[in-house]
Amino acid sequence: MTDMWTDGNSLGGQLREVFCADLTAATGRCAGCGRTGQLAEGRAFDHAAGVVLRCPGCGQPLLRMVRGPGRTWLDLRGLEYIEIASPG
Amino acid sequence: MARAAVLGRLSWLVARLADIRDETATARTLILEVPGWPGHLPGQHIDVRLTAEDGYSTQRSYSIASAPAGSRLELTIQLLDDGEVSPYLAQVLSRGDPLELRGPVGGYFVWHPADPAPVLLIGGGSGVVPLMAMVRTRIASGSQAPMRLIYSTRSRDTLLYAAELERIAAGGSGLSVDVVYTRSAPPGTGGRTGRLDGDRLAALAGPQDAGVACFVCGPTGFVESIADLLTSRGMDPRQVRTERFGPSGGN
Amino acid sequence: MGIVSPGFSGRRRSKANLPPGQYLVHDFPVLSAGPTPRAGLDGWEFRITTESGRVHAWDWAAFRALPAEDITVDLHCVTKWSKLGTSWRGVSLDTLMDGVETSAGFALARAVGDYTANLPLADLLDGKAWIAFRYDGADLPAEHGGPARLLVPHLYLWKSAKWVRGVELLDHDEPGFWESLGYHNYGDPWREQRYWGD
Numbered sequence: 001m002t003d004m005w006t007d008g009n010s011l012g013g014q015l016r017e018v019f020c021a022d023l024t025a026a027t028g029r030c031a032g033c034g035r036t037g038q039l040a041e042g043r044a045f046d047h048a049a050g051v052v053l054r055c056p057g058c059g060q061p062l063l064r065m066v067r068g069p070g071r072t073w074l075d076l077r078g079l080e081y082i083e084i085a086s087p088g
Numbered sequence: 089m090a091r092a093a094v095l096g097r098l099s100w101l102v103a104r105l106a107d108i109r110d111e112t113a114t115a116r117t118l119i120l121e122v123p124g125w126p127g128h129l130p131g132q133h134i135d136v137r138l139t140a141e142d143g144y145s146t147q148r149s150y151s152i153a154s155a156p157a158g159s160r161l162e163l164t165i166q167l168l169d170d171g172e173v174s175p176y177l178a179q180v181l182s183r184g185d186p187l188e189l190r191g192p193v194g195g196y197f198v199w200h201p202a203d204p205a206p207v208l209l210i211g212g213g214s215g216v217v218p219l220m221a222m223v224r225t226r227i228a229s230g231s232q233a234p235m236r237l238i239y240s241t242r243s244r245d246t247l248l249y250a251a252e253l254e255r256i257a258a259g260g261s262g263l264s265v266d267v268v269y270t271r272s273a274p275p276g277t278g279g280r281t282g283r284l285d286g287d288r289l290a291a292l293a294g295p296q297d298a299g300v301a302c303f304v305c306g307p308t309g310f311v312e313s314i315a316d317l318l319t320s321r322g323m324d325p326r327q328v329r330t331e332r333f334g335p336s337g338g339n
Numbered sequence: 340m341g342i343v344s345p346g347f348s349g350r351r352r353s354k355a356n357l358p359p360g361q362y363l364v365h366d367f368p369v370l371s372a373g374p375t376p377r378a379g380l381d382g383w384e385f386r387i388t389t390e391s392g393r394v395h396a397w398d399w400a401a402f403r404a405l406p407a408e409d410i411t412v413d414l415h416c417v418t419k420w421s422k423l424g425t426s427w428r429g430v431s432l433d434t435l436m437d438g439v440e441t442s443a444g445f446a447l448a449r450a451v452g453d454y455t456a457n458l459p460l461a462d463l464l465d466g467k468a469w470i471a472f473r474y475d476g477a478d479l480p481a482e483h484g485g486p487a488r489l490l491v492p493h494l495y496l497w498k499s500a501k502w503v504r505g506v507e508l509l510d511h512d513e514p515g516f517w518e519s520l521g522y523h524n525y526g527d528p529w530r531e532q533r534y535w536g537d
Contacts, residue, residue, distance in 0.1 A: 004371060006308070006334045010149055012193035013135035016098040025195030040196035041330075048372040049417050049497045049517050059374065061453070066521035068534040073521035102342060139341040140348050144362060172350050180346045188341045 008042040008053055014065065018072050021084045029080040032060035039063075039082075098190045100137060101125070103161065105185050111248045114167040115214075116178055117153060120187060125159040128152055130221035131198035131303065131331075134161070134191030138173060148173045151218035151305075151331075152192065155225040161189075164248060166214045197303065197331045201229035208293055208302040209237040210284075210314050213246070215306025215333060220249055222303065223256065226263060234262045238292050240284045240310070241267065244274040266292045286317045296323055308332040358528035361421040368420055369482045372516065376451040376502050380486055385470060386505035387435060390443040395435075399486070402470070405430045410469065412492035414499075415528040426476065429469030429490060432506075436464060443508035447515060448489050451502040455515035457524070458491065458498055460508060467493055470503060495526040495533070 008024050015023040024040040035057040042053040042062050050066035055078070064075040076082070107119040132152055139145040154162035167178040181187065199207060199222045207226075209219040216239045226235050241247050247267065257265040268284050269277065282288075302323065304314045311332045319325050350364065357363060380399040387395045397405070407430050413423045446460045462468065471490040472479050479485035484501030491498050497517050518524050523532040531537060 004334065004369060005374070007330065007332045009133070009194055009197050009331050010334075012133070012195075013098060013147075013149065013190055016190075016193060022193075022195035024193075038196050040194075043374075045372050045374075047368075048370045049522060050372070050520060052372045054373065059452075064520055066517065066534075068521055071521075075520050100341060137341045138344040138347045138349070141343055143340055144349050145341055146349060176344070176347050181344075182346075185345050186342055187344070 004047050005043045005045050005054075008038070008040040008044050010046060011039075011044050011051060011053060011065075014051065014067070018065075018074065023082065023084070025085070027083040028062060030055040030058060030060060030062060031078050031080045033058035034080075098193070100188050100190050103187045103189055105181055105183050105187060106160070107183065111164060111250075112246055114178070114246075115164060115248060117162050117164045118177065118181065118187075120161045120163065120189075122159050122161050122189070125161060126192070127156050128161075128192035129198040129200065130155060130225040131218045132192035132194040132221075133218070134163070134189045134193065136163075136173070136177070137188040137190075138176060139188070146172060149193070152221050153217045153224075154221060155228040157228075164214070164217045164220075197305070197329050199225070199301070199303065201225050201231045203301070204231075204233050206234040206297050206300045207236070208300050209235065210240075210289075210293075210302070210304045211237070212240045212284075212306025212310035212314070213242075214248070215304075215310065215331070216241075216248055218305055218331065219303060223263065223265075227256075232262055235264075236293065237263075237265045238284065238289070239265070239267050240270060240306070242271040243269055244272075268292070284314065286321070289314070289317050290321065296321065300327060302328045303331075304328060305331040306333060308334055357421050358415055359531045360533075361415055361419055361528065364420040364422055367422060367425075367483065368416070368418075370416065370418065371482075371501070372454060373452050375481050377481065378451065383486060384504060385435075385487070387439055388505065388507045389439060389441045390508050390510050393440070395439055397435075402430065402487070403472075405434055407472075408469070412490070414492060414496050416496040417522065417526070417528075417533050421528075426474070427469065427471040427490060428473035429471030429487075431466065432463040432468040432470070433466065435470065439508075441508045443510055445509040445512045447507045447509060447513050448498075448500040448503055449505050449507065450488075450500040451504055453516065454500055454502070455513075456489070456498045456500045457513055457515040457518055458494065459512075459525075462491060462494065463506070467491065493527070495523075495528050497522065498526055 012024045029036045045052045052064050053062045062078040066073045103120040103122040106121045109117040133149045135147050135149050137147045150163045153164045165177040168174045211219045253265050269281050273279050273281050304311050311330050383399045385397050409428050411426050415421045448456045468491045470487050472487045488501045489499050489503040526532050
C-alpha cells in the first residue's frame with residue numbers, strides 16, 4: 001500500500017497564503033541530516049491534522065503547519081535556512 | 089538557478105465555466121474565464137475550492153492544462169470512482185457556474201518558454217496534463233527548443249488530447265510525441281503494450297543530452313520508477329523535476 | 340466562507356447528534372503526519388515509563404495475554420469528521436496501569452517515528468482509554484494504526500496515537516506533536532476545543 005504523501009509542489013498554494021514567496025521553489029537545508037534541496041522535493045503529508053513536509057533523505061519534518069480560523073501556526077525548526085530568490 | 093519568487097499573497101478568484109471539451113468517457117476539459125488572472129507558466133497548478141450550502145468545503149489541486157492565454161484557463165479533470173471533487177467537476181459543474189480557484193502555484197515544476205535547452209517530458213495517466221501545458225506553450229510561443237513528450241496511458245479509451253497529439257506528432261519541427269499503451273494498444277500502433285520500462289524509455293528518449301531538462305509527472309509510483317530509470321542511466325538528478333500526484337493520481 | 344458551488348454536496352453526511360462543528364462520515368478517513376510504519380510484531384513493545392524512570396514493558400505476546408475488551412465508541416476528528424459506533428478490541432489502560440506506582444498527573448503517548456500526544460493521566464484511566472489491536476472484527480490495519488494504537492474516544496482523535504509504543508508518566512505537562520503547534524492542549528470535542536485559545 002502506498003503511503004499518502006505527495007511532493008512539496010502540492011503545498012504551494014497553502015504556503016502562498018502565508019508567505020509572499022513561492023516556497024516550493026526555495027532551497028532549504030534539513031536541520032536533521034544537512035541535505036539541501038528544493039522544498040518541492042520534500043514529502044508532503046497533507047492528510048493529517050496539519051501539514052508536515054518531511055526531508056526526502058532522513059524523514060524528519062522540515063516544516064509543519066496548522067491552519068486555524070484566522071491564524072496559521074508554522075514550525076520551521078526543521079530547516080536550518082531557506083533561500084528564496086529575490087528580484088534584482 | 090533560482091528565479092525571482094517574491095510574489096503577493098494569493099487570494100481566491102471566482103472563475104466561470106465558459107465551455108467544456110470531452111476528452112474521454114471519463115475525463116473532460118473545463119474552459120474557464122478567470123477575471124483578474126495574473127497569467128501563469130506551464131507546469132503550474134491551481135487550487136480549487138468547493139463549498140456546499142451548509143458551509144462544508146474542500147480543496148484540491150489541478151494542473152493547468154493550457155498555455156497562457158489572457159484570462160482563460162483550461163483544466164482537465166479525470167473522474168475518479170471514489171473521488172469527492174472529481175465527480176462534481178467532471179459531471180456536475182455546468183456552463184455559467186462559478187468556480188473558486190487560486191493560483192498560479194508552483195515555481196519548481198515549470199518550464200520557461202525562453203529557455204532554449206532541450207526538454208524531455210514523461211507523463212503517466214493524468215500526469216500528462218501539466219506537460220501538455222508545456223507542449224502547448226512551446227507551440228504558442230514559437231520556441232524552437234527541442235521537446236519530446238512520452239505519455240504512458242492504459243489504452244486509447246484513456247488517452248487524453250488524442251486528436252491534438254496526433255496533429256502534433258505529424259507536425260515535426262522539433263516537437264515529438266510518443267504514446268505508450270500499458271494495457272491495450274489501438275490497431276496501427278504495432279500492438280505493443282506494457283509498462284514504460286528501462287529499454288522502452290531508452291529507445292524513446294533517445295540520446296541523453298547533458299543539458300536536457302526533464303519533467304516527470306503522474307502517480308507517485310510511476311514518477312518514482314521513471315526517476316530511478318533516468319538517474320540509473322546516468323542522468324543527473326538535478327536535471328529531473330518531478331511532480332507526484334499521490335498514490336492514485338489525485339481525487 | 341467561499342462562494343457556494345452550485346450542486347456540490349461532497350461526501351454523504353448529516354448532522355445527527357454530533358459535537359459542534361462535526362459532520363458524519365460512513366467511511367474511515369486515513370490521516371497521517373508521516374509514513375505508515377511497516378515493522379512486524381517481532382520488535383514490538385509497549386512501555387509505561389513512570390516519572391521516576393521505572394519501566395513496565397510488554398512484548399506482543401505479553402500484551403496479548405492481558406485481558407482485553409470489546410468496545411463500541413464514537414470517533415471525532417479535529418478535521419471535522421465523526422464516525423459513530425465503531426467497534427474495537429483492546430486492552431484497557433486501567434489493566435496496563437494496574438501495579439504501576441505513580442503520582443504523576445500527566446501522560447505523553449509516544450508512537451513509532453516522531454508522533455506524540457499529551458493528556459492528563461486521569462483521561463487515560465477509569466475506562467476511558469485502550470490500547471486497541473482490532474477494529475471492526477479484524478486485526479487493526481497498518482493505515483489505521485496497526486498493530487496497536489491508543490484509543491481515547493472522549494477527546495479528538497489526534498490524541499489517539501496510531502502505532503503507539505508507550506506512555507510516559509510525567510510530573511509536568513509536555514505538549515505533543517500537534518499540541519505544540521496550535522492544537523488545543525486538551526481537545527474536548529463537546530466543548531469544541533480544537534485550537535489554542537478555544
